[in-house]
Amino acid sequence: xxxxxxxxxxxxxxxxxxxxxxxxxxxxxxxxxxxxxxxxxxxxxxxxxxxxxxxxxxxxxxxxxxxxxxxxxxxxxxxxxxxxxxxxxxxxxxxxxxxxxxxxxxxxxxxxxxxxxxxxxxxxxxxxxxxxxxxxxxxxxxxxxxxxxxxxxxxxxxxxxxxxxxxxxxxxxxxxxxxxxxxxxxxxxxxxxxxxxxxxxxxxxxxxxxxxxxxxxxxxxxxxxxxxxxxxxxxxxxxxxxxxxxxxxxxxxxxxxxxxxxxxxxxxxxxxxxxxxxxxxxxxxxxxxxxxxxxxxxxxxxxxxxx
Amino acid sequence: xxxxxxxxxxxxxxxxxxxxxxxxxxxxxxxxxxxxxxxxxxxxxxxxxxxxxxxxxxxxxxxxxxxxxxxxxxxxxxxxxxxxxxxxxxxxxxxxxxxxxxxxxxxxxxxxxxxxxxxxxxxxxxxxxxxxxxxxxxxxxxxxxxxxxxxxxxxxxxxxxxxxxxxxxxxxxxxxxxxxxxxxxxxxxxxxxxxxxxxxxxxxxxxxxxxxxxxxxxxxxxxxxxxxxxxxxxxxxxxxxxxxxxxxxxxxxxxxxxxxxxxxxxxxxxxxxxxxxxxxxxxxxxxxxxxxxxxxxxxxxxxxxxx
Numbered sequence: 001x002x003x004x005x006x007x008x009x010x011x012x013x014x015x016x017x018x019x020x021x022x023x024x025x026x027x028x029x030x031x032x033x034x035x036x037x038x039x040x041x042x043x044x045x046x047x048x049x050x051x052x053x054x055x056x057x058x059x060x061x062x063x064x065x066x067x068x069x070x071x072x073x074x075x076x077x078x079x080x081x082x083x084x085x086x087x088x089x090x091x092x093x094x095x096x097x098x099x100x101x102x103x104x105x106x107x108x109x110x111x112x113x114x115x116x117x118x119x120x121x122x123x124x125x126x127x128x129x130x131x132x133x134x135x136x137x138x139x140x141x142x143x144x145x146x147x148x149x150x151x152x153x154x155x156x157x158x159x160x161x162x163x164x165x166x167x168x169x170x171x172x173x174x175x176x177x178x179x180x181x182x183x184x185x186x187x188x189x190x191x192x193x194x195x196x197x198x199x200x201x202x203x204x205x206x207x208x209x210x211x212x213x214x215x216x217x218x219x220x221x222x223x224x225x226x227x228x229x230x231x232x233x234x235x236x237x238x239x240x241x242x243x244x245x246x247x248x249x250x251x252x253x254x255x256x257x258x259x260x261x262x263x264x265x266x267x268x269x270x271x272x273x274x275x276x277x278x279x280x281x282x283x284x285x286x287x288x289x290x291x292x293x294x295x296x297x298x299x300x301x302x303x304x305x306x307x
Numbered sequence: 308x309x310x311x312x313x314x315x316x317x318x319x320x321x322x323x324x325x326x327x328x329x330x331x332x333x334x335x336x337x338x339x340x341x342x343x344x345x346x347x348x349x350x351x352x353x354x355x356x357x358x359x360x361x362x363x364x365x366x367x368x369x370x371x372x373x374x375x376x377x378x379x380x381x382x383x384x385x386x387x388x389x390x391x392x393x394x395x396x397x398x399x400x401x402x403x404x405x406x407x408x409x410x411x412x413x414x415x416x417x418x419x420x421x422x423x424x425x426x427x428x429x430x431x432x433x434x435x436x437x438x439x440x441x442x443x444x445x446x447x448x449x450x451x452x453x454x455x456x457x458x459x460x461x462x463x464x465x466x467x468x469x470x471x472x473x474x475x476x477x478x479x480x481x482x483x484x485x486x487x488x489x490x491x492x493x494x495x496x497x498x499x500x501x502x503x504x505x506x507x508x509x510x511x512x513x514x515x516x517x518x519x520x521x522x523x524x525x526x527x528x529x530x531x532x533x534x535x536x537x538x539x540x541x542x543x544x545x546x547x548x549x550x551x552x553x554x555x556x557x558x559x560x561x562x563x564x565x566x567x568x569x570x571x572x573x574x575x576x577x578x579x580x581x582x583x584x585x586x587x588x589x590x591x592x593x594x595x596x597x598x599x600x601x602x603x604x605x606x607x608x609x610x611x612x613x614x
Contacts, residue, residue, distance in 0.1 A: 076577075125524055129591070145523065145524055147524070174523075184520050184521070184524055185524070187509070187510050187513060187521060187529070188510065188521055188524055188525050188528065188529040189528045189529060190528075191506065191509075192506055192528035192529045192531075192532050193528045194565070194568060194572075195502055195506060195565070196528065196531075197568070197583060197584055197587050198561060198564045198565045198568055199498065199499055199502060199561060200587040200590050200591075201564055201583055201586065201587055202494070202498075202557065202560050202561050202564050203494050203495065203590070204586065204587070204590055205560070205564070206494060206557075206560070212597075213491050214491070214494060214495055214590075215590070215593045215594050215597045216452065216481075216597055217432055217452055217454070217491055217492070217495055218495050218594050218597070218600075221495065221496045221497075221499035221500045221503065221535050222494070222495040222496060222499045223594060223600050224499075224503075224531040224532075224534070224535060225499050225531075226587070226590055226591040226594050226600075227531070227591060227600070228528050228531060229584070229587035229588065229590070229591060230587070230588045230591035230592075231584075231588075233580075233581050233584035233585045233588060234581065236580070236584055237577050237580040237581045237584065238577075240572045240580060241572065241575055241577055241580070244572055244573065244575075247572060248569060248572060248573060250509065250513075251565070251569055253509050253512070253513070254505060254506060254509050255562065255565070257505045257508055257509050257512075258501070258502070258505045258558070258562070261501060261504070261505055262555060262558055265501075265547045265548065265551055265554060265555060266551065266555060268548055268551075270383075270544050270545075270548055273540075273543070273544040273547060273548070274540050274541065274544045276504060276508055277504055277536070277538075277540035277543055277544065278540045279508065279511065280504050280507040280508055280511070280533070280536035280537070281536065281537045281538075281540060283507050283510070283511055283521075283522070283533055283536070284436070284507075284533040284534060284536060284537035285537075286522045287522050287525050287530060287533050290519075290522045290523055290525070293525075293530050293533075293534070
C-alpha cells in the first residue's frame, strides 16, 4: 500500500487538480479524494467523468475530515478560498496549494490557517495549454519538478508526507525560499508567457498580414508561441499581478537585450548575432542533459519521427 | 512513376537538403540526386550515410546536367554559390532555393542566372532545431507549406514542375510576392525567433538565478523558447540581416505591445490582461483548425499521452 493520506481534498478542479486525482489513483496514495469547484457546471462534469471519489457542493464539505487540503484555484482566489474553508479544517491537517507564485499566496493564505494546522505551499512545474476538469491526465507530473516552499518553522513530518505524495504522483521534489522561487519562475515561466502572449497579439493586430495568412503559414517559432499563449487567461492574469516585481524586473532586462540585438541587426553586426545565438544553443543542450526535454526534433507539432 | 526531374542537384547538405533527398527518394521524384557541400566533413558524412546518389566535390560538378538545382545554403551565401555554379547550368534548367528570406535572395542570385535558365525561388515552411546532414528525415515537409515566389515573367511550365516536386515531397504549395513573403515570415517566424533567443540570453545572464536552476526548473514556456533558440546560428544570423526592415518593424510593434502589457501589470489592470490573453487563445484555436498543429497537450516535451 502506497497510501500517504486517508483523505485528500482538492479545492478547484482544473488541469492540475484533475491530474492530481488521476495520479493519486494510479499510485493509491489516498484512501478517499474529495473535490469541490465553485461552478456547478464543473462539479457536474467532474461527477460525470468520475473525477474525485466524492464531489462536494461546498469547500467546507470537501474539507471536513481531510488530512490534506490542496488549493488548486487561480492565485488571486487563494485567500478567499482559504478563508472560506478554514473553519472546517481538521486539527493536524495540512493545507497546501499549487499556485505559480508563492510570496503572494503565502501572504493571502497564511493568516487564515488556524493554529494546529500545517501550511506547506507547493508548486508543481507542470502544465499544458489546456484547462478545466477534463484536461487532466495521470502522467502530467511524471519526471517534472514540484517545489515545496515551507516556512522556516514548518513541521518536518507534514513536509515529509507532502513530499511523499508528490513523489508518488511521479514528481521530483525540491525545496525553495518563496522569494527566490518567484524570481526563478519569473525567468523560466512568467516572462516567457507574457512575451508569447505579446507576440501573438502583435500578429493579430497587423492588418497587412491577414489572419488566415498568419495562421496558414504559422511557421516554426510562432506556432510554439501560440501554444504558450493559449494558456488559461484567468490563471495567468493572476500570476502576473501576484508576481509583479520579479516579472517586471525580468521584462526590463529582456527589453534591454532585445534592443541590443535590434541594434546589431540595424548595424549589420553579424558577429554579435552569431555569438549570441551560439550561446543560447548551449543552454538548450543543458536542458536536454538535465532530462527536462528530449532531443527529438520538434517544432510545435509533437514528436516528429526520425525515419 | 512519379518522376518530375531526371536529375536534381542539392547545393548545401543541411537539414532541408537532406530531408529533401529522403523525401525525393520516398516518392521517386528524380532519376538521380547529386549533392555538394562546402565542407569536406559534410561531404564525408553524406557519403557515409548514403545521402545523395552522388556526392560531388564541387558545386559545378553537382550542377552539370541537372534539370533542377536547389540552393540550400544560408541566405547570406546564396549569391556567392549562385555565381560559382552558374557557368555549369544546363540550358532550360531551373534554379531554386530554400531560403527563409526571399527579396534578399532574389537580389543576390538573379543577376547570376544565365538567359535560358529559370529561377523560381521557394521557401518550405518546415524545420526543426537540429541542423547538418544527419538531421534530415523524409517526412519533414508532410502537410507543411512551401511558398513559391516566382517573378512575374517566370515560365509557367518550370513553376508547375517545381510545384509537383514539392507536392511529391508532401508539401502544400502556394505562391506569394517576395516582399509580402518577407513581412509574413517576419511575423510568424523571424521576430519570434529573435525574441526566443533574447529571453534565453537573459536567463543565461542573470547571476542571481544560477544556471542549474534555470535549467533544472525550466518550466513550461521557457523550454519552448530554448528549443527555438537552439536553431542554427549561421542560418538565423543571415535571416535577420537579410530581412532587416520587416523584422525591425515587427519588433517595434512588439515592443509597443509589451510596454502596454507591462503597464497593465504595474497598474494592476487585470481586466486588460484577461482580455488580451483571451484574444490570443482564439488565435491558437485557429491554428489547430487550420491543421498546422494538433490539439494534443504539449509543453515542450513532445506528445503527452492523454491516458
